[in-house]
Amino acid sequence: MAVCTVYTIQTLNSTCSISKPNKTHLGFHQKQVVFYRTSKKIKKQSTITCTAANEKTVVIGLAADSGCGKSTFMRRLTNVFGGAAEPPKGGNPDSNTLISDMTTVICLDDYHSLDRTGRKKEGVTALDPKANDFDLMYEQVKAIKEGIAVDKPIYNHVSGLLDPPELIKPPKILVIEGLHPMFDQRVRDLLDFSIYLDISNDVKFAWKIQRDMAERGHSLESIKASIEARKPDFDAYIDPQKQYADAVIEVLPTQLIPGDNEGKVLRVRLIMKEGVKYFNPVYLFDEGSTINWIPCGRKLTCSYPGIKFSYGPDTYFGHEVSVLEMDGQFDRLDELIYVESHLSNISTKFYGEVTQQMLKLSDFPGSNNGTGLFQTIVGLKIRDLYEQLIAAKAAAPLQATKA
Secondary structure, three states: OOEEEEEEOOOOEEEEEEEOOOOOOOOOOOEEEEEOOOOOOOOOEEOOOOOOOOOOOOOEEEEEEOOHHHHHHHHHHHHOOOOOEEEOOOOOOOOOOEEEEOOEEEEEHHHHHHOOOHHHOOOOOOHHHHHHHHHHHHHHHHHHHHOOOEEEEEOOOOOOOOEEEEEEEOEEEEEEEEEEOOHHHHHOOOOOEEEEEEEOHHHHHHHHHHHHOOOOOOOHHHHHHHHHHHHHHHHHHHHHHHHHHHHHEEEEOOOOOOOOOOOOOHHHHEEEEOOOOOOOEEEEEEOOOOOOEEOOOOOOOOOOEEEEEEEEEEEEEEEEEEEEEEEEOOOOHHHHHHOOOOOOOOOOOOOHHHHHHHHOOOOOOOOHHHHHHHHHHHHHHEEEHHHHHHHHHHHHHHHHHOO
């Protein structure tokens, strides 16, 4: 029997009530904590007793601006753990949540405190912290991590309204993805691992032009206006979060084609923080060395402008990091095995697993360049981190008994 303490701290717009315990799919009893918004401040705290699993939920955070590939990364990640990620069965068809065999992905847009009309009335964007309920976000992520189910709100992207909540049961792995997973220190401290997708302004602009002009009929002027309107809030509230990330996938214009600004050929950097528990950075050829590598043309088919890899130590926001970089794109994914064989610490379970994952999801965006490659590798690294965390937690009671 374990004691679980649930605090309803003095915060605006949130409260909590305790429902009857129930048996979960993980094989342990849990209490459900129901959070909901109120106009009054909360001044109470309560302590409940419940049985909890030895295996607490591992929490992963993924931050990025809108349209920067979070959804694709989520699909690659959940695929590594097995099982298709699908919306909750029988629930709101406009739910943003995705559930697979081991993972639950929740979109942090669900913690908007203002709907679309409210943001327009207040003159703020969804990127502004004023439009988001960080107290509720923290309380619910903390509860899920401790093995307690919650009723999470739903932000309806179709209507722009806040829909009735949905029940979220503690999974083995919870992924919180969105604009602000590392903005609030309380939420940031709950993360077992964090990733930031950093798309450069030039690439983001090129992508948006390709999508909005070709597919949606928007004018170049309206696209520029939309980007400029969001930029101050992005620079103030979203971009600074990358300094806290354990891994950053940075997407830049290629350096293989002078003056290129089309965003079709990309230079992608995987920036990996040193000293993160259960995470050993990937390296090329020789760990800690500085490497520049142009793969052999007879072993890796690639048309103009070719492919170039580099690797080496660096600093990033004052942190020691290792950086793996790929510039260019693959012509044949089956030949990726040649590159994979020269990488170490990629946390595969068998030879060629990276190549297999890439081939399996070859129709996903970025599969022919470094975005897909590094997203796949980070997914495998997260699987390894999860397995190490669970093994360490399982060993802890045994070590305590021996002591």
